[in-house]
Amino acid sequence: MNAHASSLPRRQSYLDVYLRVLSALMLRDMRSRFGGTYWGYLVQVLWPCAHLAIIVGAMKFRGLRSPMGDDTMVFVASGALPALAFQYISREVMKGYLVHKPLTYFPQVKRFDTVVARVLVEIVSSFMGVMLVCGVLLCFGSDPVPADLMMAISGYLAAIGLGIGIGTINVGICSVFPGWALGYILVTLTVYLTSGVYFMACYMPDEIYYYMKWNPITQLIEWVRLGYDPTIPVQVDYLYLFGWIFGSLTVGLLxxxxxxRAQQ
Known part of the structure; x- marks a missing residue:
């Protein structure tokens, strides 16, 4: 009896099944980008470098100088990376839910699992993009290391946190109005262009800067840039930003x- 029992396959625990589901969803995520291969995932990781090259090239062509320090590449990267981290995560979490929705007919796959899997993939992608951009900056003779490393890293992590919170809200909206996936592209484009990625928001007229401060992405960019230049005349409202991060995450989970779940 004991010999027969020992020969039976071990029953997998709930955690084992859950981790296997997450890993399968993450691999499917990586293969579903740009043509259905892992090379497509590499394209997404390389996109921040292409983005940086386009913007720096445009500034050089127009003869614009960096308003923060003497390095245009570092200035653009310090604004673009946190903004893109928020934009990609908040959008891709929603797209991941839509892409993997048919898989939720399997009892092992829950709709929230698709959200968790896409969040993990996007976090890894974000940090891979940062490391790649830093490598490119070093190759071109720029110093990507901020003066206050913890300040810059905490600002970038806050951008990721806000992206996760807004992404979960987008999932809730998309479950009722799938067309929101297209509408949100216009929202993120507007926010991105008006957040101070290519300029210093603090140097705008006070009347305009006052309203720009209500945009959390503007303050996240300033948070990261404080890590590179602590002398810039900005004051980040950390309580306001954490309210956005935890408030959006709470609303998204609710x-x-x-x-x-009501749509299931």
Missing amino acids: MERYVV
């Missing part, structure tokens, strides 16, 4: 509980 929507997942009472809106997304």
